[in-house]
Amino acid sequence: MAPLRIGVLALQGDVSEHTDMVNLALKRMGLEGEAIKIKKKEQIDEIHGLIIPGGESTTMGRVSELYGLIKSIKDAALAGMPMLGTCAGLILMAKKVQDAKMGETKQPTLGLLEVEVVRNAFGRQRESFETNVKIPKIGKKPFPGVFIRAPIIGSILSNDVEVLAHHDDKIVTVQQDGLIGIAFHPELADDTRLHELFIELILKSTFKNRFSKEDA
Amino acid sequence: MVIATTETRLSKPEFGTIRVKRGFAKMQKGGVIMDVTNVEQAQIAEESGAIAVMVLDKLPADVRAVGGVARMCDPTRIQEVMDHVTIPVMAKCRIGHYMEAKILEALRIDMIDESEVLTPADDVHHIDKWEFTVPFINGCRDLGEALRRIAEGASMLRTKGEAGTGNVAEAVKHMKLIMGKIGELKGLGGEQIIDIAKEYRVPVKLIKETAKLGRLPVVNFAAGGIATPADAALMMHLGADGVFVGSGIFKSKDPLTRAESIVIATTYWDDPRMVLEASKMISEEKSMMGIDIKTLKPEQMMQVRGV
Numbered sequence A: 001m002a003p004l005r006i007g008v009l010a011l012q013g014d015v016s017e018h019t020d021m022v023n024l025a026l027k028r029m030g031l032e033g034e035a036i037k038i039k040k041k042e043q044i045d046e047i048h049g050l051i052i053p054g055g056e057s058t059t060m061g062r063v064s065e066l067y068g069l070i071k072s073i074k075d076a077a078l079a080g081m082p083m084l085g086t087c088a089g090l091i092l093m094a095k096k097v098q099d100a101k102m103g104e105t106k107q108p109t110l111g112l113l114e115v116e117v118v119r120n121a122f123g124r125q126r127e128s129f130e131t132n133v134k135i136p137k138i139g140k141k142p143f144p145g146v147f148i149r150a151p152i153i154g155s156i157l158s159n160d161v162e163v164l165a166h167h168d169d170k171i172v173t174v175q176q177d178g179l180i181g182i183a184f185h186p187e188l189a190d191d192t193r194l195h196e197l198f199i200e201l202i203l204k205s206t207f208k209n210r211f212s213k214e215d216a
Numbered sequence B: 001m002v003i004a005t006t007e008t009r010l011s012k013p014e015f016g017t018i019r020v021k022r023g024f025a026k027m028q029k030g031g032v033i034m035d036v037t038n039v040e041q042a043q044i045a046e047e048s049g050a051i052a053v054m055v056l057d058k059l060p061a062d063v064r065a066v067g068g069v070a071r072m073c074d075p076t077r078i079q080e081v082m083d084h085v086t087i088p089v090m091a092k093c094r095i096g097h098y099m100e101a102k103i104l105e106a107l108r109i110d111m112i113d114e115s116e117v118l119t120p121a122d123d124v125h126h127i128d129k130w131e132f133t134v135p136f137i138n139g140c141r142d143l144g145e146a147l148r149r150i151a152e153g154a155s156m157l158r159t160k161g162e163a164g165t166g167n168v169a170e171a172v173k174h175m176k177l178i179m180g181k182i183g184e185l186k187g188l189g190g191e192q193i194i195d196i197a198k199e200y201r202v203p204v205k206l207i208k209e210t211a212k213l214g215r216l217p218v219v220n221f222a223a224g225g226i227a228t229p230a231d232a233a234l235m236m237h238l239g240a241d242g243v244f245v246g247s248g249i250f251k252s253k254d255p256l257t258r259a260e261s262i263v264i265a266t267t268y269w270d271d272p273r274m275v276l277e278a279s280k281m282i283s284e285e286k287s288m289m290g291i292d293i294k295t296l297k298p299e300q301m302m303q304v305r306g307v
Helices: A015-028 A041-044 A057-066 A071-078 A088-095 A193-204 B020-026 B039-048 B058-065 B075-084 B098-108 B143-151 B169-184 B190-200 B204-213 B229-237 B255-267 B270-279
Strands: A004-009 A033-037 A048-051 A083-086 A094-099 A113-119 A129-133 A143-148 A152-155 A160-168 A171-175 A179-182 B030-036 B053-055 B088-095 B110-113 B136-140 B154-160 B219-221 B243-244
Touching: A004 A015, A004 B030, A015 A033, A015 A193, A033 A041, A048 A071, A048 A088, A057 A071, A057 A193, A057 B143, A057 B255, A071 B110, A083 A088, A083 A193, A088 A094, A088 A179, A088 B143, A088 B169, A094 B030, A113 A171, A129 A160, A129 B020, A143 A160, A143 B020, A152 A160, A171 B088, A179 A193, A193 B190, B020 B110, B020 B154, B030 B039, B030 B255, B039 B053, B039 B075, B039 B255, B053 B075, B075 B098, B075 B143, B088 B098, B136 B143, B143 B154, B143 B169, B154 B169, B154 B204, B169 B204, B169 B229, B169 B255, B190 B204, B219 B229, B229 B270, B243 B255, B255 B270
Parallel strands: A004 A033, A004 A048, A048 A083, A083 A179, A094 A113, B030 B053, B030 B243, B053 B088, B088 B110, B110 B136, B136 B154, B154 B219
Antiparallel strands: A113 A152, A129 A143, A152 A171, A160 A171, A171 A179
């Protein structure tokens, strides 16, 4: 198999934290591959999966709209490209977005995940927190969840969406086929299990063979 | 503050930890934070793609022009901005003014800038920032200042530059000084590290951490005099994690386009063709006039406040 090329959308946000985690996870899984920073639409043709990092969803949405990046990502995702979104990334992947205080936002999103996300659901930065999150899918040991002005998944719009984790009674991690949406920041924790889960999804997807002709 | 292992802690949510405060700053990376004085400007900033806004009573250029004592912005005006944008809202307090900072925290501001642009309230001390749940950002001119502010609990830094001048020269100088000194730490022996810690008046382990990382342990933005897309891209090229634009946007005659062009240049700073595209969006005739730093009297320099 060709080395995995995992893109991290690098318009803004905690990009290097994700590239570091991807490289560490690949190493721990004994896989060949690398994380690649993605800024231009042409680069979407060169990757096996894409991570949208934490940051400001309105900024990333607007900048990615300017030069057609948002459309390229959406087309690739519809063709089966696995994606992981954390915090702002989850917001960008969602079908519907509300702000906890200001209601419906007009911000551009990819509309891929069949969920409604509520932005700033816990409040402002003062209400940001760390806590253990139970995610049965990745094992018994709780995951260190870092929630920063975090959103939540307010409602699920399709039976294809599987809930992977709650905090209190709020949904904070979901999966829909090859798409994973996380309300917190696994890239800020010292635990690679969620990145490993994403890499496993890429390995299971047919999308990993997208370059097989050239590789053969 | 101790970072415990995840095994032994966090049965209950913990607020204001180092990871949560420095993490907030990491979310700002690669973006533009814009100075605003009212709701209308804040909305223009948000629309243009700003990652956050900084609310002031007056833009730095006006602080410079008007003189007198510059204080924290009215909480009512800050609240109005908080009620009208979804992006993070920051505000400035005077250096050493613990109570202005406490007011801003009570207001639930997202980050406090303990800023030399306002008139210092304490000539000797900065605020002890460790006890706050809300993260702080501080200005710095060199590595010693940067590390002293981190030792006091700052979660993010920015160059001081010379605010309100529309002249990027001082920000360039400060960024080069910081990056250059970090480069020099590489390969230094234990005794030399201890000497540097004494010279900078910071803990040895902070110097060691910086040397090991090859960068500051917190996010470091460029600020002070950035007025054009080219200025913003230059600061990114010099190693800034992102940029602040103070007077450069709302003292220009084309704020929305200028704001958008600076956001694009900051994102695509490593591609000159994109910076060119961004530069074409604006006209130099509409840039703020700017001030040659050499014409400023020593008492007019803001950067020497709070070192």
